Amino acid sequence: ADKLNAIRATGLLDASGYPRVAASFGGGGTPQFYMGTFPAFLAAWGAVDMGFGSGQGVKCDHSEHLYGEFWHRAFIVAADTPTTRYLISCGSNIEASGGVVGVWRHSNARIRGMKRVQVEPHLSVTGACSAQWVPIKPKTDPAFLYALMHVMLHEMPRERLDLPHLKRLTGSPYLVGPNGYYLRDRATKKPLVWDLRSGQAVVHDTPDIDERLEGRAVVDAVEIGADEEVLGDGMLEGETGFDKLVAHLAPYSPEWAEGICDVPAATMRKIAQEYVQHACVGQTIEIEGVTLPYRPVAVTLGKTVNNGWGGYECCWARTLLATLVGALEVPGGTLGTTVRLVRPMAERLQSAQRGPDGFMNYPMNPTDKATWSPRPNIRNAYKSMVPLTGNGAWAQALGPTHFSWMFLDKTPKGLPTVTFPDVWFVYRTNPAISFWDTDALGEKIARFPFVVAMTYTLDETNHFADILLPDATDLEGLQLIRIGGTKYVEQFWEQQGFALRQPVVEMRGDARDFTDIATELARRSGILEKYNAAINRGAGGVPLKSEHGDFSLPVDQVHDREAIWGAVCRAASAELTDGAEAHGLDWWKEKGLATKPFPRIDWYLYPTIVERGLRFEMPYQERLKRVGAELGRRLHEHDMHWWDKQMAEYQALPVYKDFPGLWQDAVVQAGGKGEDFPFWLLTARSMQYAWGGNAGVQMIHEVAGNVSGHRGVIINTSAAEKLGIADGDDIEISTPSKRVKGKAVVRQGIRPDTLLLIGQFNHWKTPLAKDFGVPSLNKLATMSMDLTDATGSSADIVRVAIRRRG
Structure with a gap:
């Protein structure tokens, strides 16, 4: 607390503009279910650098997190396992990473007749449970996926694809100009499509049109590039995004891919044919009284496939494979199960709001000249370097978190000198083992001025800690946790609610519950009122004041864990029952959990897309091309060329690379x-x-x-x-x-x-x-x-x- 008080007295930011307090937590967002009200302490404190990674994010399903949310609100992508009949799994080790639920669901799916094709260099436990193992060469999955799309677009009749879906619910018919940007209506700046009914170019959201999927046209339009630069104005020739896609994938035949990924061309053709055969294009299914497309095929990706170089190409190909047969966000198909970058995080469907060009809105970090800044808010520079992370609560941990460590020795040109934080909190994470280059990372941890570790055992990271705060174990702690609804991997359910993690044994020795640790830190740091106010706003998982009742805690008092979680329990009960009940902690300790129905139709984003008149941003990535061009200009304006290799990845149609x-x-x-x-x-x-x-x-x-x-x-x-x-x-x-x-x-x-x-x-x-x-x-x-x-x-x-x- 003395260290924290000294920081507050002199300012929360250091001379480089970075937070003087940093915090690192474990992977997959799991620590939040064990860290009690520590999020309220961090919110009350103010500026905190949470960008010192321990492997989560950058070596997790990273590209999937970012592109998945961008394209279909899918921080996590999963197959609709209860309904899917054909699954291509590229390195997704679901029989291990999906836990008990994953094993159970996929076992039931196989009994039901689902065929899973496991594509990976080694025979994992998931591969051992699959109908087919395809031993692909490491890091060549994009070639395999591109070959499947080549077969679908160049070796099958068009009618086997979901043509109505492509025309009405994607950007496929949008006309692309000579410079690679959409041709737009001069007055509204909306993208143009060619309407077969009227025989002319019209804006994409014109009612009662029949969009042409393939073909060129010369139209009166404007083509606008990066930074609103007008690249063409007048009678301009355009071709559809679908045409661009067909031409783009023409070279990527199975024979071409065989020489790269070491998978026989015949195998790839067979998988592509089986995928389309199982897609049931044109069929429907009724879910809770609503008729939806039925497309029981999916493609899932695993770690190392969907992150790092090649991650963009794989995520684009996976999403496009679903799009071509209309299997994105529909029963049986490829689903997103949670959002973490687009608000509101607890309401996935509500996050799908209208954005530019008929697609969903997305909170990109700015790349325009007026608002982009070379002075990042934290050390990994996510806000300056990675537009797709956005700037929400999870953005810091999804930036290039290894940069925080790398730049301590040498900061690249154009960024403020990266400094060591004055205080570093560490909880449920061990970067000295879990991140890359562990020897060098351990040496850097040893140079941190002051390390505070909340832990239940000694490990390689808290070995360097100045203070160890013994945390209560899972069997000693108290916390109310949201369950059900749609969340991670196979966690999508027809119930939603809360469960109480409660002590089954008394705490041993000097251990303290994390909520009590956070409360005491807030008291000693002079931020108790802000801390309690954060709990009241919902930092404990549930807002204590809502239309269902007011269970707020007095902000000027110290509350123990029972009082805090008792108030949270009452607010949770009121939320579940629309205010009819407000059960306290004793009730929850007896019952353990409480739920209410979660509509199965809310597993699927498709009805929301249709209802709001939106389109999936597939296949042509004009927005990413534009953002990349703008970011490249901003960096070069500040003589920052060390990110040029990465800038080449911002392509409207990604090409295969070695x-x-x-x-x-x-x-x-x-x-x-x-x-x-x-x-x-x-x-x-x-x-x-x-x-x-x-x-x-x-x-x-x-x-x-x-x-x-x-x-x-x-x-x-x-x-x-x-x-x-x-x-x-x-x-x-x-x-x-x-x-x-x-x-x-x-x-x-x-x-x-x-x-x-x-x-x-x-x-x-x-x-x-x-x-x-x-x-x-x-x-x-x-x-x-x-x-x-x-x-x-x-x-x-x-x-x-x-x-x-x-």
Whole structure:
């Protein structure tokens, strides 16, 4: 508290304009369900830098988070598993990452007859449960997906696509001008389409028109580029976005893709044909009295496929595969399950408001000359560098969070010098193990002036802490949590409500509930009234004052956890019952949870799109092209050229690039020879270990021991034989500058050019885990600008060598 008071006395921002207090939390947004009212403390405090990453975001489903919300309000994308009949899964290890619900739902789907095609370099537990495994070369998924679309557009009759959907509910008929921007009506600036009924160009939202999907036209229009620059005015020739798409995908045949992704052309053709056969184009289904399109096909993407270089291409292709057959946001198809970047976060459908050009609004960070700034609000510079993150509550953690660490040593030209925060809060995260380049990251943590860790056990990050605040464990803490509705991955339900996480044992030793820790910090820091006011506004998960009643806490008093969560419980009861009931904490402790029906039709965004007269922003990405051009200009105006490689990703129709070559080039840049490091080292999700957060729990270790692969690096049998490596041998994995040791796990279900490490270990402090002797990719991976894409993410993949020790 003394440190915090000193900061408040001298100002919340340092000389560079960065917050002097920083905070880092664990992945997937899960810590918020355990950190009590600490969000209220942060809100009361003011400026906080939450951009020091620990791996979440940039090495998670990062591109999917950003592009998914942009295209169909899908921070998380999932198949409509209860209805889907054909699923193409590119590296999505749902049988591990989906938890018990994922296993249950996909098991039921297979019993019902769903076919799942698993496309990944190694045979994961999900692949083992699938009808087909396609062992693709790492980081070539865009080529595979582009080949599927090529077959659909160039080898199948047009009628097999959902042509009415493409015409009326997408940007496919919009006319694109000679410079790559939409041709617009001179008066309204709205995009033009060619109306077959009237035989003329009209604005896209003209009633009772029949849009032409294919064809060129010369029309009286204006073409407006970046920064409102008029690029053409008069009689201009345009072609439809769909025409541009067809021409764009013409070179990407299955034969072309086979030479890149190592999947037979015949296999890709068969998958494309099966996908369209199962799409049921033209069929409908009734959901709660509403007739909707029935399209029981979906494509899902996994980590490393949907982040880093190639993530844009994969997310665009996945969304477009759904769009071509009308399977986006309809029963059986590809769904978004939550929003985190577009408000309101608790109301996904309400976030779909009208924006420019007939598409949904999106809160892009500014790129215009008047409002863009080279002085970011936090150290990872997301607001200046990544328009798609927006500037909401989750934006900081979805910026290039490795930049906060990288720039501590050398800040790129044009940005204020990146500084160490005066105080760094750490909770339920261990970046010294979970992020890249862990040795260098640990050295930087050691240089932080003051570290406060809320923790239940020692680990490699809080080893450097100045203060350890023992946090109550999951079985000791108290908190009300929202459940049901639509949320992450397979979590979409026909009920919504709240559940109480309550103590089953007394707290031991000096442990304190996080809510009490937050309250005491607020009191000692002189911000108690602001803290209580934040709780009243809803920082505890539920606004305490609403149309259903007023359960507000007095702001000038100190409240213990029972009082705070008692008020939250009453407000939650009132919300669920429209004010009819206001049960207190004792009732919730007895009942445990309470729910009300959640309409199944609200799983799907499609009815909202139709009702509001909107279109899905597919296939042509004019808005992204425009934003990228503007951002590039702003950066160059400030002599900032270090982001030029990333600027090339802002394409209206993304072209395939040599994505594997980027990681091969990294070997050469590090001083090695490509042929000396012939293996792709990947990671896979362990269901037992929650991102490593429970690595020190003996019971979890015992359970994981029953699942093959946890004890070492998985290597293909034939590759191991050539190197003289046997199962259980001591091995060394190396890059040009780093090396780790471990045990070999020899298996058939992996490509000969691929190695696999499950989870992220290499602990040296965490009790029990430090004795595992299991290596980690993170120790070998580097934080690299060249391996960072335009959204600010990279991927868990490294080129390595392996040899037998001894």
